[in-house]
Amino acid sequence: MPEQLTKHPEVTLQVLRSAGAKCAENAPQAILTQCPAERFCKLPGGEICVYGLPQARNMTQITAADWRALLQSLDNKTGSSALGADGLAGAGIGITAGLLAALAFRRARR
Template sequence: MPEQLTKHPDVTLQVLRSAGARCGEGETQAILRSCPPARFCKLPGGEVCVYGLDGAPAMTQFTAADWQSLAPLARGSADADAAGPWSGMTVAIFVAGVAAGALAAAVLARWRRGSRRG
């Protein structure tokens, strides 16, 4: 029977209940015995244990190798997050440059009109 990891365990439990699962109701845990009772769901076809991120260390079906295989994905996300502010800074500099260029063009155009008159 599966253990499920989600960022939104309460929503997942609500969805399972809407499909007829009995969750957190003191059902007999035949297979997922270490599942916290509040996170345990029994369905006609089996059992499910829904873990939130804070409960991930208590999961029994993932090995250390499984968690380590996810580490490069987390590092990639962290790298993208770290680059985010610099990307935003680049955009801000670009926008400021365009604005300064437009202002300079407007000043130059006005100056040229004024120098033609006099």
């Protein structure tokens, strides 16, 4: 049975409930026994454990080696760390340029 990682676990739980899943109702956990009760959903076809990003380290099906491989694949794809200073600096420059362009446009309209 899968563990799911999402940026929006409460929304995911709500969607599962709307499809008939019993979530956070202390349903018996046959397979995902380490899933926190408030993140556990039972469906007719199986079980799901929904984790938010802050709880990712508690997942049991994804190992530290899996996370390292994922980060390495992101580094290789972007040419630098996806979470590194280069990316943040680039975003800052882009935001600053956009603000300056908006200010220049606003002044030109006056």
